[in-house]
Structures are given as structure tokens and as C-alpha cells.
Amino acid sequence: AQTVTQSQPEMSVQEAETVTLSCTYDTSENNYYLFWYKQPPSRQMILVIRQEAYKQQNATENRFSVNFQKAAKSFSLKISDSQLGDTAMYFCAFMKGDDKIIFGKGTRLHILP
Amino acid sequence: DTGVSQDPRHKITKRGQNVTFRCDPISEHNRLYWYRQTLGQGPEFLTYFQNEAQLEKSRLLSDRFSAERPKGSFSTLEIQRTEQGDSAMYLCASSTLAGANTGELFFGEGSRLTVL
Numbered sequence: 239a240q241t242v243t244q245s246q247p248e249m250s251v252q253e254a255e256t257v258t259l260s261c262t263y264d265t266s267e268n269n270y271y272l273f274w275y276k277q278p279p280s281r282q283m284i285l286v287i288r289q290e291a292y293k294q295q296n297a298t299e300n301r302f303s304v305n306f307q308k309a310a311k312s313f314s315l316k317i318s319d320s321q322l323g324d325t326a327m328y329f330c331a332f333m334k335g336d337d338k339i340i341f342g343k344g345t346r347l348h349i350l351p
Numbered sequence: 352d353t354g355v356s357q358d359p360r361h362k363i364t365k366r367g368q369n370v371t372f373r374c375d376p377i378s379e380h381n382r383l384y385w386y387r388q389t390l391g392q393g394p395e396f397l398t399y400f401q402n403e404a405q406l407e408k409s410r411l412l413s414d415r416f417s418a419e420r421p422k423g424s425f426s427t428l429e430i431q432r433t434e435q436g437d438s439a440m441y442l443c444a445s446s447t448l449a450g451a452n453t454g455e456l457f458f459g460e461g462s463r464l465t466v467l
Binding site: 242244271273281282283288329331333335336338339340341342343344 | 354355384386392393394395396399442448451455456458459460461
């Protein structure tokens, strides 16, 4: 069975700083997707960034980028120039094929003014 | 486009009562998912539909839980004989088939259940 582990329950950084959220996963699959989803306070969860396992190049979306280490089964999220609106729960997630998405327990990120 | 809507947003009930949640997905989204999220945890998969067919149910979904999507549009999640352990946020998400293949799910704001 696949598992997703986020070892940082909570983090705080100053506005405009860069922050990295960690995630490790376990799978015997070779082809899969990894995601970071964001859940702002009292709002719905949205997809931040997606990485396909067969792609070596790390995905980037504006201020968000990932460091995907397939052999180490590591998938971290870097947020550059953090903004107050980045305050949220961040979930690392895994999916094989078009199966269901499996989420980690989340990291609560506070961006401080 | 109104997004995924869930109703009710909050439900407080007494142990032993039945509750039903409704999810209206984004129009023409074939896939519909139910997840449960307890405090401090990530969403846990419960079940999903492709059109009206229920394709998978988690072992978390005991016999007291039932989900339907009768016409392939909205879905209901019913919990019978509620227990305090059922207290959670119930999240609904939808996607197109293409979106399902790439993990692009659109989530609703959730229905929070409190069982007293």
C-alpha cells in the first residue's frame, strides 16, 4: 500500500522569505503522480502543483516549485517570496494511474507579517 | 461555474440519528469523490463514482455508510446510526475523466458533522 508522510506538522516564516515543506512517500509503483494541495482556512482545497514520476524535470508554478527525488522517494515543496495568502494547510499527495488520491497528514504553514 | 457545492455545511446530531449529505459537482464532471477529514489529519478516501457507477469503496466505509449518485449528477452520503467517531469534515470533489488521470480534483468546502 502507498503511504505519504509529512514530518512537519506546523511551520512559520516571515513574509517574503522562502520556505520548504517536506514529504516522503512509499510505493512500489514506477508510474505515478505526486501533488501538493493547499487548504486555506475555512476554504476549499485547491491543487498547487503536480509532478509526474516519469519526468525528471522538477515542476514549477510561479512561486511554487518542487524538488522531486524519485530514488529517495522525496517530494518537497518550495514557496519563494512567501505571501500572507500562502497561510494554509498543505497536503502532499500521491496517485497511481487514475486511482484515488492518497493524502498525507498535512503541514500547517503560517506566513507572518 | 459555481464550483462543487455541499449541503449542509454544518450538521449537529445526536448519537444514533441518521444524517445525509449532498454534493453537487461541477457540471459535466464524470468523477465524484467523497473523503473524510478529521482534525489534524489529511483527507481519507471513502468512495468514488464515475457517472452513476460506484467504482470503489474504502474499508473505512462501514455498513452504516452508503453513497449514491443515481443520475450521475449529484451524490448523497448517508450515515446511519451515527457514532461520536463519525464526527469529521466530509469532503466532496469532482473531476473530468482527463482531470482524474492527472489528479486535478475540484473540492467543495465540506460538510462538518458533529455527533453529540
